[in-house]
Amino acid sequence: MIARSLLLFALAAVAEIGGAYLMWQAIKEGRGVLFAVAGAVALIGYGAVAALQPDDDFGRVLAAYGGVFIVGSLAWGMAFDGFRPDRYDLTGAGICLVGVLLIMYAPRSA
Structure with a gap:
């Protein structure tokens, strides 16, 4: 169950960050309407x-995804935009991932 959840977080990050990047390229870099449409489709995919x-609590899932989004955004910037994180970026990303793990996977009493 945790492995499936982590995979879904990774897929959501690719869809959302990729969609936002395509939209950025369409608007900021003048790449055209096809980039914008592809970005919009990817963002719809993120929502799905x-x-x-597997967790039914919208607030918990989206709060935890916020940490995944932060780490994924830094990674995307490194892979596609020449961004080089410093030690503070990396430390913050690590803290975010600890938060994701606590929010989503800490044992809870029913």
């Missing part, structure tokens, strides 16, 4: 993937 999380 996020809803597949």
Whole structure:
């Protein structure tokens, strides 16, 4: 169940960050309407993937995804935009991932 949840977070991050990047390229870099449409489709996909999380608490899932989004955004910037994180970026990303793990997977009493 945790592995499935982590995979869904990763897929959601690719869809949302990729969609936002395509939209950025369309608007900021003048790449055209096809980039914008592809970005919009990817963002719709993000919403659908996020809803597949096994946890039924919307607030919990989206709060935890916020940490995944932060780490994924830094990674995307490194892979596609020449961004190089400093030690504060990396430390913050690590803290975010600890938060994700606590929010989503800490044992809870029923």
